[in-house]
Amino acid sequence: MNTHDRWTRLMDLLGDRGRIEVAEASRLLGVSPATVRRDLEELARQQLLTRTHGGAVRAGVSYDLPLRYKATRRAAEKERIAKAAAALVAPGSVVGLTGGTTTSEVARALATRADLTAAAEGGPALTVVTNAINIAGELAVRTHITTVMTGGVARPASYELTGPLAAAVLETVSLDYAVLGVNGLDLRIGASTVEVGEASINRAMAVRANTVVIVADSSKLGRRTFATVSSLAEIDVLVTDADAPPEMVEALTAMGIEVHCV
Template sequence: MSRYERWGALLELLAREGRLEVEEAAEALDVSAATIRRDLDQLAQQQMLTRTRGGAVAHSVSYDLPLRYKTARRASEKQRIAVAAAALVQPGQTVGLNGGTTMTEVARALVTRADLHADGDATSLTVVTNALNIAGELAVRRHVKIVVTGGVARPQSYELIGPLATGILREVALDVAMLGVDAVDVEHGASAHHEGEASINQLMAAGADRVIVAADSSKLGRRAFARICPVDAIDTLVTDAAAPDAVVARFTEAGVRVVRV
Protein backbone atom coordinates (compact mmCIF):
# COMPACT_ATOMS: atom_id res chain seq x y z
CA MET A 1 0.00 0.00 0.00
CA SER A 2 1.42 3.35 -1.06
CA ARG A 3 1.59 6.38 1.22
CA TYR A 4 -1.35 8.10 -0.52
CA GLU A 5 -3.42 4.92 -0.39
CA ARG A 6 -2.66 4.67 3.33
CA TRP A 7 -3.55 8.30 3.92
CA GLY A 8 -6.81 7.90 2.03
CA ALA A 9 -7.68 4.81 4.06
CA LEU A 10 -6.92 6.63 7.33
CA LEU A 11 -9.08 9.60 6.36
CA GLU A 12 -11.92 7.29 5.38
CA LEU A 13 -11.71 5.53 8.74
CA LEU A 14 -11.77 8.90 10.49
CA ALA A 15 -14.72 10.10 8.43
CA ARG A 16 -16.66 6.98 9.42
CA GLU A 17 -15.66 6.72 13.07
CA GLY A 18 -14.84 10.30 14.02
CA ARG A 19 -11.90 9.15 16.14
CA LEU A 20 -9.02 6.76 15.53
CA GLU A 21 -6.43 5.13 17.76
CA VAL A 22 -2.94 4.35 16.48
CA GLU A 23 -3.04 0.66 17.38
CA GLU A 24 -6.42 -0.04 15.76
CA ALA A 25 -5.38 1.85 12.62
CA ALA A 26 -2.14 -0.15 12.44
CA GLU A 27 -4.11 -3.39 12.71
CA ALA A 28 -6.70 -2.31 10.14
CA LEU A 29 -4.06 -1.31 7.57
CA ASP A 30 -1.57 -4.05 8.48
CA VAL A 31 1.33 -1.67 9.05
CA SER A 32 3.39 -0.72 12.07
CA ALA A 33 2.23 1.69 14.75
CA ALA A 34 5.26 3.86 13.97
CA THR A 35 4.11 4.20 10.37
CA ILE A 36 0.61 5.23 11.50
CA ARG A 37 2.01 7.81 13.93
CA ARG A 38 4.13 9.30 11.16
CA ASP A 39 1.15 9.33 8.77
CA LEU A 40 -1.09 11.02 11.34
CA ASP A 41 1.57 13.64 12.06
CA GLN A 42 1.92 14.43 8.34
CA LEU A 43 -1.84 14.62 7.82
CA ALA A 44 -2.15 16.90 10.85
CA GLN A 45 0.48 19.22 9.34
CA GLN A 46 -1.76 19.47 6.25
CA GLN A 47 -4.74 20.24 8.53
CA MET A 48 -6.52 17.10 7.37
CA LEU A 49 -7.14 15.92 10.94
CA THR A 50 -6.52 16.87 14.54
CA ARG A 51 -3.85 14.89 16.35
CA THR A 52 -4.64 13.57 19.84
CA ARG A 53 -2.68 11.61 22.40
CA GLY A 54 -2.62 8.10 20.96
CA GLY A 55 -4.48 8.87 17.77
CA ALA A 56 -6.50 11.49 15.90
CA VAL A 57 -9.98 12.95 15.52
CA ALA A 58 -11.69 13.88 12.27
CA HIS A 59 -11.32 17.28 10.71
CA SER A 60 -14.34 18.39 8.69
CA VAL A 61 -12.44 18.11 5.39
CA SER A 62 -12.08 14.37 5.94
CA TYR A 63 -15.63 13.92 4.70
CA ASP A 64 -14.65 15.25 1.27
CA LEU A 65 -11.28 13.72 0.53
CA PRO A 66 -8.91 15.62 -1.77
CA LEU A 67 -8.56 14.17 -5.25
CA ARG A 68 -4.98 13.04 -4.72
CA TYR A 69 -6.12 10.71 -1.92
CA LYS A 70 -8.95 9.22 -4.00
CA THR A 71 -6.93 8.27 -7.06
CA ALA A 72 -6.11 4.70 -6.00
CA ARG A 73 -9.60 3.85 -4.72
CA ARG A 74 -11.47 1.44 -7.02
CA ALA A 75 -8.94 2.30 -9.72
CA SER A 76 -9.62 -0.71 -11.96
CA GLU A 77 -13.39 -0.21 -11.78
CA LYS A 78 -13.05 3.48 -12.64
CA GLN A 79 -10.84 2.71 -15.63
CA ARG A 80 -13.36 0.20 -17.00
CA ILE A 81 -16.21 2.64 -16.40
CA ALA A 82 -14.23 5.39 -18.14
CA VAL A 83 -13.62 3.34 -21.29
CA ALA A 84 -17.31 2.39 -21.50
CA ALA A 85 -18.45 5.97 -20.90
CA ALA A 86 -16.00 7.39 -23.43
CA ALA A 87 -17.33 4.93 -26.03
CA LEU A 88 -20.73 6.67 -25.84
CA VAL A 89 -19.30 9.90 -27.29
CA GLN A 90 -19.37 10.48 -31.04
CA PRO A 91 -16.70 12.30 -33.08
CA GLY A 92 -17.44 15.99 -33.45
CA GLN A 93 -19.55 16.25 -30.32
CA THR A 94 -19.28 18.82 -27.56
CA VAL A 95 -18.86 17.12 -24.20
CA GLY A 96 -19.09 18.61 -20.72
CA LEU A 97 -16.84 17.00 -18.10
CA ASN A 98 -16.88 17.86 -14.41
CA GLY A 99 -14.06 16.91 -12.06
CA GLY A 100 -13.08 13.92 -9.95
CA THR A 101 -11.12 10.72 -10.40
CA THR A 102 -13.67 8.98 -12.62
CA MET A 103 -13.97 11.96 -14.97
CA THR A 104 -10.19 12.22 -15.14
CA GLU A 105 -10.12 8.63 -16.38
CA VAL A 106 -12.95 9.40 -18.84
CA ALA A 107 -10.94 12.31 -20.26
CA ARG A 108 -7.92 10.05 -20.73
CA ALA A 109 -10.06 7.37 -22.39
CA LEU A 110 -11.60 9.94 -24.75
CA VAL A 111 -8.33 11.32 -26.05
CA THR A 112 -6.84 7.86 -26.67
CA ARG A 113 -9.71 6.72 -28.90
CA ALA A 114 -8.26 6.24 -32.36
CA ASP A 115 -11.45 7.37 -34.13
CA LEU A 116 -11.33 10.72 -32.33
CA HIS A 117 -7.92 11.60 -33.76
CA ALA A 118 -8.50 13.98 -36.65
CA ASP A 119 -6.02 14.54 -39.45
CA GLY A 120 -3.80 17.60 -39.22
CA ASP A 121 -5.03 20.38 -36.97
CA ALA A 122 -8.75 19.60 -37.32
CA THR A 123 -10.81 19.39 -34.15
CA SER A 124 -12.60 16.09 -33.59
CA LEU A 125 -13.95 16.79 -30.12
CA THR A 126 -14.82 19.81 -27.99
CA VAL A 127 -14.54 19.44 -24.21
CA VAL A 128 -16.05 21.95 -21.81
CA THR A 129 -14.75 21.46 -18.29
CA ASN A 130 -14.45 23.17 -14.93
CA ALA A 131 -11.68 20.80 -13.81
CA LEU A 132 -8.20 22.29 -13.93
CA ASN A 133 -6.39 18.94 -13.96
CA ILE A 134 -8.47 17.67 -16.88
CA ALA A 135 -7.94 20.89 -18.82
CA GLY A 136 -4.21 20.63 -18.21
CA GLU A 137 -4.05 17.07 -19.52
CA LEU A 138 -6.14 17.75 -22.62
CA ALA A 139 -4.61 21.10 -23.56
CA VAL A 140 -1.73 19.38 -25.38
CA ARG A 141 -4.08 17.31 -27.57
CA ARG A 142 -4.32 19.10 -30.92
CA HIS A 143 -7.50 17.31 -31.97
CA VAL A 144 -9.40 18.42 -28.84
CA LYS A 145 -10.76 21.93 -28.39
CA ILE A 146 -10.74 22.80 -24.68
CA VAL A 147 -13.15 25.30 -23.15
CA VAL A 148 -12.44 26.02 -19.49
CA THR A 149 -14.90 27.79 -17.25
CA GLY A 150 -13.75 30.56 -14.98
CA GLY A 151 -14.33 30.41 -11.26
CA VAL A 152 -12.70 29.82 -7.91
CA ALA A 153 -10.71 26.58 -7.57
CA ARG A 154 -11.59 24.02 -4.91
CA PRO A 155 -8.34 22.39 -3.74
CA GLN A 156 -10.15 19.13 -2.91
CA SER A 157 -11.24 18.45 -6.50
CA TYR A 158 -9.39 21.01 -8.67
CA GLU A 159 -12.82 22.16 -9.87
CA LEU A 160 -13.74 25.78 -10.60
CA ILE A 161 -16.97 26.92 -9.00
CA GLY A 162 -18.93 30.13 -8.43
CA PRO A 163 -20.50 32.84 -10.64
CA LEU A 164 -17.59 33.02 -13.08
CA ALA A 165 -18.06 29.34 -13.88
CA THR A 166 -21.84 29.46 -14.13
CA GLY A 167 -21.66 32.43 -16.50
CA ILE A 168 -19.78 30.39 -19.10
CA LEU A 169 -22.00 27.33 -18.82
CA ARG A 170 -25.15 29.37 -19.41
CA GLU A 171 -23.74 30.40 -22.80
CA VAL A 172 -22.77 27.00 -24.24
CA ALA A 173 -24.72 24.04 -25.60
CA LEU A 174 -23.51 20.51 -24.93
CA ASP A 175 -24.25 17.33 -26.83
CA VAL A 176 -23.32 15.26 -23.80
CA ALA A 177 -22.84 16.09 -20.12
CA MET A 178 -20.58 13.45 -18.60
CA LEU A 179 -20.84 13.67 -14.82
CA GLY A 180 -18.95 12.06 -11.99
CA VAL A 181 -21.04 12.16 -8.81
CA ASP A 182 -20.67 11.41 -5.12
CA ALA A 183 -23.98 9.54 -4.95
CA VAL A 184 -26.93 8.55 -7.12
CA ASP A 185 -30.23 6.91 -6.28
CA VAL A 186 -33.65 6.59 -7.88
CA GLU A 187 -35.52 8.85 -5.44
CA HIS A 188 -33.00 11.67 -5.04
CA GLY A 189 -31.18 11.46 -8.35
CA ALA A 190 -27.51 12.42 -8.65
CA SER A 191 -25.87 14.43 -5.88
CA ALA A 192 -22.56 15.84 -4.64
CA HIS A 193 -21.04 16.58 -1.24
CA HIS A 194 -20.35 20.24 -2.08
CA GLU A 195 -23.12 22.62 -3.10
CA GLY A 196 -20.81 24.69 -5.31
CA GLU A 197 -19.82 21.69 -7.38
CA ALA A 198 -23.45 20.54 -7.55
CA SER A 199 -24.48 23.95 -8.92
CA ILE A 200 -21.99 23.67 -11.79
CA ASN A 201 -23.06 20.11 -12.51
CA GLN A 202 -26.71 21.20 -12.59
CA LEU A 203 -25.92 23.69 -15.35
CA MET A 204 -23.96 21.12 -17.35
CA ALA A 205 -26.89 18.69 -17.16
CA ALA A 206 -29.46 21.35 -18.01
CA GLY A 207 -27.51 22.50 -21.07
CA ALA A 208 -26.94 19.04 -22.54
CA ASP A 209 -28.97 16.94 -24.97
CA ARG A 210 -27.88 13.81 -23.10
CA VAL A 211 -26.69 13.21 -19.53
CA ILE A 212 -24.37 10.32 -18.71
CA VAL A 213 -23.51 9.59 -15.08
CA ALA A 214 -20.36 7.56 -14.47
CA ALA A 215 -20.27 6.15 -10.93
CA ASP A 216 -18.81 3.03 -9.37
CA SER A 217 -21.16 0.69 -7.50
CA SER A 218 -20.24 2.07 -4.07
CA LYS A 219 -22.10 5.30 -4.97
CA LEU A 220 -25.36 3.68 -6.05
CA GLY A 221 -28.39 3.88 -3.78
CA ARG A 222 -26.79 6.68 -1.77
CA ARG A 223 -27.43 10.39 -1.26
CA ALA A 224 -25.03 13.28 -0.81
CA PHE A 225 -25.72 16.78 0.50
CA ALA A 226 -26.46 18.75 -2.69
CA ARG A 227 -28.68 17.57 -5.52
CA ILE A 228 -27.42 17.73 -9.10
CA CYS A 229 -30.39 16.44 -11.08
CA PRO A 230 -33.36 14.08 -10.71
CA VAL A 231 -33.11 10.54 -12.04
CA ASP A 232 -35.40 11.32 -14.98
CA ALA A 233 -32.75 13.74 -16.28
CA ILE A 234 -30.18 10.92 -16.51
CA ASP A 235 -30.09 9.08 -19.83
CA THR A 236 -27.35 6.56 -19.07
CA LEU A 237 -25.63 5.29 -15.91
CA VAL A 238 -22.25 3.62 -16.39
CA THR A 239 -21.14 1.58 -13.40
CA ASP A 240 -19.14 -1.54 -12.56
CA ALA A 241 -20.14 -5.20 -12.50
CA ALA A 242 -20.52 -5.21 -8.70
CA ALA A 243 -23.68 -3.10 -8.92
CA PRO A 244 -26.48 -5.20 -7.35
CA ASP A 245 -29.15 -6.51 -9.72
CA ALA A 246 -31.94 -5.09 -7.57
CA VAL A 247 -30.43 -1.60 -7.63
CA VAL A 248 -29.84 -1.75 -11.39
CA ALA A 249 -33.43 -2.90 -11.91
CA ARG A 250 -34.75 0.16 -10.09
CA PHE A 251 -32.76 2.50 -12.32
CA THR A 252 -33.92 0.63 -15.42
CA GLU A 253 -37.54 0.86 -14.30
CA ALA A 254 -37.03 4.62 -13.87
CA GLY A 255 -36.04 4.87 -17.53
CA VAL A 256 -32.26 4.98 -17.12
CA ARG A 257 -30.09 2.86 -19.40
CA VAL A 258 -27.56 1.08 -17.19
CA VAL A 259 -24.22 -0.10 -18.54
CA ARG A 260 -22.28 -2.45 -16.24
CA VAL A 261 -18.63 -3.20 -16.96
Protein backbone atom coordinates in the same frame (compact mmCIF):
# COMPACT_ATOMS: atom_id res chain seq x y z
CA MET B 1 2.80 -0.48 1.33
CA ASN B 2 4.46 2.82 0.47
CA THR B 3 3.80 6.15 2.18
CA HIS B 4 1.27 7.45 -0.34
CA ASP B 5 -0.69 4.18 -0.21
CA ARG B 6 -0.76 4.31 3.60
CA TRP B 7 -1.97 7.90 3.57
CA THR B 8 -4.67 7.08 1.02
CA ARG B 9 -5.84 4.10 3.09
CA LEU B 10 -5.89 6.16 6.30
CA MET B 11 -7.93 8.89 4.60
CA ASP B 12 -10.25 6.25 3.18
CA LEU B 13 -10.82 4.74 6.63
CA LEU B 14 -11.38 8.17 8.12
CA GLY B 15 -13.86 9.07 5.41
CA ASP B 16 -15.88 5.91 6.07
CA ARG B 17 -15.76 5.92 9.89
CA GLY B 18 -15.26 9.50 10.96
CA ARG B 19 -12.46 8.55 13.37
CA ILE B 20 -9.61 6.05 13.56
CA GLU B 21 -7.49 4.72 16.42
CA VAL B 22 -3.75 4.12 16.08
CA ALA B 23 -3.98 0.50 17.23
CA GLU B 24 -6.77 -0.31 14.77
CA ALA B 25 -5.02 1.44 11.88
CA SER B 26 -1.80 -0.41 12.69
CA ARG B 27 -3.64 -3.73 12.46
CA LEU B 28 -5.52 -2.90 9.26
CA LEU B 29 -2.48 -1.50 7.44
CA GLY B 30 0.00 -4.08 8.73
CA VAL B 31 2.47 -1.47 9.94
CA SER B 32 3.79 -0.45 13.34
CA PRO B 33 1.88 1.96 15.62
CA ALA B 34 4.87 4.34 15.38
CA THR B 35 4.48 4.47 11.58
CA VAL B 36 0.76 5.20 11.91
CA ARG B 37 1.46 8.01 14.40
CA ARG B 38 3.97 9.61 12.02
CA ASP B 39 1.50 9.35 9.16
CA LEU B 40 -1.30 10.90 11.20
CA GLU B 41 0.96 13.74 12.33
CA GLU B 42 1.87 14.53 8.71
CA LEU B 43 -1.76 14.41 7.54
CA ALA B 44 -2.72 16.66 10.46
CA ARG B 45 0.02 19.09 9.41
CA GLN B 46 -1.65 19.21 5.98
CA GLN B 47 -4.96 19.96 7.80
CA LEU B 48 -6.55 16.82 6.37
CA LEU B 49 -7.47 15.44 9.79
CA THR B 50 -7.43 16.36 13.48
CA ARG B 51 -5.26 14.41 15.87
CA THR B 52 -6.80 13.06 19.06
CA HIS B 53 -5.37 11.11 21.97
CA GLY B 54 -4.69 7.71 20.44
CA GLY B 55 -5.93 8.47 16.94
CA ALA B 56 -7.57 11.04 14.66
CA VAL B 57 -10.95 12.41 13.58
CA ARG B 58 -12.16 14.10 10.44
CA ALA B 59 -11.06 17.68 10.03
CA GLY B 60 -14.52 19.16 9.41
CA VAL B 61 -18.25 18.50 9.33
CA SER B 62 -18.56 18.47 5.55
CA TYR B 63 -15.98 15.96 4.43
CA ASP B 64 -14.57 15.46 0.95
CA LEU B 65 -11.25 13.78 0.33
CA PRO B 66 -8.77 15.74 -1.80
CA LEU B 67 -8.64 14.35 -5.32
CA ARG B 68 -5.08 13.07 -4.93
CA TYR B 69 -6.22 10.75 -2.10
CA LYS B 70 -9.30 9.50 -3.95
CA ALA B 71 -7.49 8.60 -7.17
CA THR B 72 -6.48 5.10 -6.05
CA ARG B 73 -9.88 4.10 -4.64
CA ARG B 74 -11.53 1.47 -6.88
CA ALA B 75 -9.09 2.45 -9.62
CA ALA B 76 -9.74 -0.60 -11.84
CA GLU B 77 -13.49 -0.04 -11.74
CA LYS B 78 -13.10 3.65 -12.58
CA GLU B 79 -10.92 2.86 -15.56
CA ARG B 80 -13.50 0.42 -16.96
CA ILE B 81 -16.31 2.89 -16.35
CA ALA B 82 -14.35 5.65 -18.06
CA LYS B 83 -13.65 3.60 -21.18
CA ALA B 84 -17.30 2.60 -21.45
CA ALA B 85 -18.47 6.20 -21.00
CA ALA B 86 -15.95 7.53 -23.52
CA ALA B 87 -17.15 4.95 -26.05
CA LEU B 88 -20.65 6.50 -25.94
CA VAL B 89 -19.38 9.83 -27.32
CA ALA B 90 -19.72 10.31 -31.06
CA PRO B 91 -16.89 12.03 -32.99
CA GLY B 92 -17.52 15.73 -33.47
CA SER B 93 -19.50 16.01 -30.23
CA VAL B 94 -19.33 18.71 -27.59
CA VAL B 95 -18.80 17.06 -24.21
CA GLY B 96 -19.08 18.61 -20.76
CA LEU B 97 -16.87 17.07 -18.08
CA THR B 98 -17.11 17.90 -14.39
CA GLY B 99 -14.23 17.26 -12.00
CA GLY B 100 -13.51 14.07 -10.10
CA THR B 101 -11.44 10.93 -10.33
CA THR B 102 -13.80 9.04 -12.63
CA THR B 103 -14.37 11.97 -15.00
CA SER B 104 -10.60 12.49 -15.10
CA GLU B 105 -10.34 8.90 -16.34
CA VAL B 106 -13.05 9.64 -18.92
CA ALA B 107 -10.93 12.55 -20.18
CA ARG B 108 -7.92 10.26 -20.54
CA ALA B 109 -10.01 7.65 -22.36
CA LEU B 110 -11.27 10.29 -24.80
CA ALA B 111 -7.76 11.63 -25.31
CA THR B 112 -6.47 8.21 -26.34
CA ARG B 113 -9.47 6.85 -28.28
CA ALA B 114 -8.03 5.60 -31.55
CA ASP B 115 -10.74 6.90 -33.88
CA LEU B 116 -10.54 10.38 -32.35
CA THR B 117 -6.76 10.63 -32.47
CA ALA B 118 -6.83 9.46 -36.09
CA ALA B 119 -9.07 12.40 -36.94
CA ALA B 120 -6.53 14.92 -35.66
CA GLU B 121 -5.10 15.62 -39.13
CA GLY B 122 -8.46 16.93 -40.28
CA GLY B 123 -8.89 19.24 -37.29
CA PRO B 124 -10.39 18.77 -33.81
CA ALA B 125 -12.51 15.64 -33.49
CA LEU B 126 -14.06 16.64 -30.18
CA THR B 127 -14.79 19.70 -28.06
CA VAL B 128 -14.60 19.34 -24.28
CA VAL B 129 -16.03 21.94 -21.91
CA THR B 130 -14.81 21.48 -18.35
CA ASN B 131 -14.59 23.28 -15.02
CA ALA B 132 -11.80 21.00 -13.83
CA ILE B 133 -8.29 22.45 -13.90
CA ASN B 134 -6.57 19.06 -14.02
CA ILE B 135 -8.72 17.82 -16.91
CA ALA B 136 -8.13 21.00 -18.93
CA GLY B 137 -4.39 20.66 -18.32
CA GLU B 138 -4.33 17.10 -19.63
CA LEU B 139 -6.48 17.80 -22.69
CA ALA B 140 -4.94 21.13 -23.73
CA VAL B 141 -1.99 19.37 -25.37
CA ARG B 142 -4.23 17.10 -27.46
CA THR B 143 -4.50 18.56 -30.93
CA HIS B 144 -7.61 16.55 -31.78
CA ILE B 145 -9.54 18.06 -28.85
CA THR B 146 -10.67 21.65 -28.48
CA THR B 147 -10.64 22.39 -24.74
CA VAL B 148 -12.92 25.05 -23.30
CA MET B 149 -12.53 25.94 -19.64
CA THR B 150 -14.94 27.84 -17.43
CA GLY B 151 -13.82 30.56 -15.07
CA GLY B 152 -14.54 30.42 -11.38
CA VAL B 153 -13.06 29.90 -7.94
CA ALA B 154 -10.90 26.77 -7.55
CA ARG B 155 -11.88 24.12 -5.01
CA PRO B 156 -8.69 22.61 -3.52
CA ALA B 157 -10.31 19.22 -2.91
CA SER B 158 -11.45 18.57 -6.48
CA TYR B 159 -9.56 21.09 -8.68
CA GLU B 160 -12.97 22.32 -9.90
CA LEU B 161 -13.90 25.91 -10.68
CA THR B 162 -17.22 26.93 -9.16
CA GLY B 163 -19.26 30.07 -8.58
CA PRO B 164 -20.90 32.72 -10.80
CA LEU B 165 -18.06 32.89 -13.35
CA ALA B 166 -18.30 29.17 -14.06
CA ALA B 167 -22.09 29.33 -14.26
CA ALA B 168 -21.95 32.30 -16.65
CA VAL B 169 -19.81 30.40 -19.17
CA LEU B 170 -22.06 27.34 -19.06
CA GLU B 171 -25.10 29.50 -19.79
CA THR B 172 -23.57 30.36 -23.18
CA VAL B 173 -22.82 26.85 -24.48
CA SER B 174 -24.75 23.86 -25.79
CA LEU B 175 -23.53 20.34 -25.08
CA ASP B 176 -24.21 17.02 -26.74
CA TYR B 177 -23.18 15.15 -23.59
CA ALA B 178 -22.64 16.10 -19.96
CA VAL B 179 -20.55 13.50 -18.15
CA LEU B 180 -20.96 14.04 -14.43
CA GLY B 181 -19.05 12.57 -11.52
CA VAL B 182 -21.12 12.39 -8.33
CA ASN B 183 -20.74 11.30 -4.70
CA GLY B 184 -24.09 9.56 -4.49
CA LEU B 185 -26.97 8.20 -6.57
CA ASP B 186 -30.19 7.51 -4.69
CA LEU B 187 -33.53 6.20 -5.97
CA ARG B 188 -35.40 9.04 -4.27
CA ILE B 189 -33.27 12.17 -4.62
CA GLY B 190 -31.17 11.25 -7.67
CA ALA B 191 -27.52 12.29 -8.13
CA SER B 192 -25.78 14.35 -5.45
CA THR B 193 -22.44 15.71 -4.27
CA VAL B 194 -21.11 16.76 -0.88
CA GLU B 195 -20.57 20.42 -1.77
CA VAL B 196 -23.24 22.95 -2.81
CA GLY B 197 -21.09 24.98 -5.22
CA GLU B 198 -19.93 21.86 -7.02
CA ALA B 199 -23.51 20.58 -7.29
CA SER B 200 -24.66 23.91 -8.72
CA ILE B 201 -22.12 23.81 -11.56
CA ASN B 202 -22.79 20.13 -12.25
CA ARG B 203 -26.49 20.95 -12.50
CA ALA B 204 -25.82 23.90 -14.81
CA MET B 205 -23.79 21.63 -17.10
CA ALA B 206 -26.53 18.98 -17.13
CA VAL B 207 -29.17 21.53 -18.12
CA ARG B 208 -27.15 22.49 -21.21
CA ALA B 209 -26.77 18.89 -22.45
CA ASN B 210 -28.84 16.70 -24.75
CA THR B 211 -27.65 13.57 -22.93
CA VAL B 212 -26.73 13.42 -19.24
CA VAL B 213 -24.32 10.62 -18.34
CA ILE B 214 -23.56 9.78 -14.71
CA VAL B 215 -20.28 7.93 -14.09
CA ALA B 216 -20.22 6.36 -10.62
CA ASP B 217 -18.74 3.18 -9.22
CA SER B 218 -21.03 0.87 -7.25
CA SER B 219 -19.94 2.28 -3.87
CA LYS B 220 -21.85 5.49 -4.78
CA LEU B 221 -25.13 3.71 -5.57
CA GLY B 222 -27.82 3.89 -2.92
CA ARG B 223 -25.93 6.69 -1.22
CA ARG B 224 -27.20 10.20 -0.49
CA THR B 225 -24.98 13.22 -0.04
CA PHE B 226 -25.82 16.80 0.81
CA ALA B 227 -26.42 18.69 -2.45
CA THR B 228 -28.64 17.41 -5.26
CA VAL B 229 -27.32 17.61 -8.83
CA SER B 230 -30.03 15.96 -10.94
CA SER B 231 -33.24 14.06 -10.35
CA LEU B 232 -33.50 10.60 -11.86
CA ALA B 233 -35.86 11.98 -14.50
CA GLU B 234 -33.03 14.22 -15.76
CA ILE B 235 -30.49 11.37 -16.11
CA ASP B 236 -30.23 9.50 -19.41
CA VAL B 237 -27.33 7.10 -18.82
CA LEU B 238 -25.56 5.57 -15.82
CA VAL B 239 -22.19 3.89 -16.30
CA THR B 240 -21.15 1.89 -13.24
CA ASP B 241 -19.31 -1.33 -12.41
CA ALA B 242 -20.38 -4.97 -12.25
CA ASP B 243 -20.90 -4.85 -8.47
CA ALA B 244 -23.90 -2.54 -8.83
CA PRO B 245 -26.88 -3.87 -6.81
CA PRO B 246 -29.14 -5.75 -9.29
CA GLU B 247 -32.31 -4.43 -7.69
CA MET B 248 -31.14 -0.84 -8.16
CA VAL B 249 -30.10 -1.46 -11.75
CA GLU B 250 -33.53 -2.94 -12.40
CA ALA B 251 -35.28 0.04 -10.80
CA LEU B 252 -33.22 2.57 -12.77
CA THR B 253 -33.80 0.70 -16.03
CA ALA B 254 -37.54 0.66 -15.34
CA MET B 255 -37.39 4.46 -15.04
CA GLY B 256 -35.95 4.70 -18.55
CA ILE B 257 -32.28 5.17 -17.60
CA GLU B 258 -29.80 3.30 -19.78
CA VAL B 259 -27.51 1.45 -17.36
CA HIS B 260 -24.10 0.05 -18.31
CA CYS B 261 -22.44 -2.26 -15.75
CA VAL B 262 -18.81 -2.87 -16.74
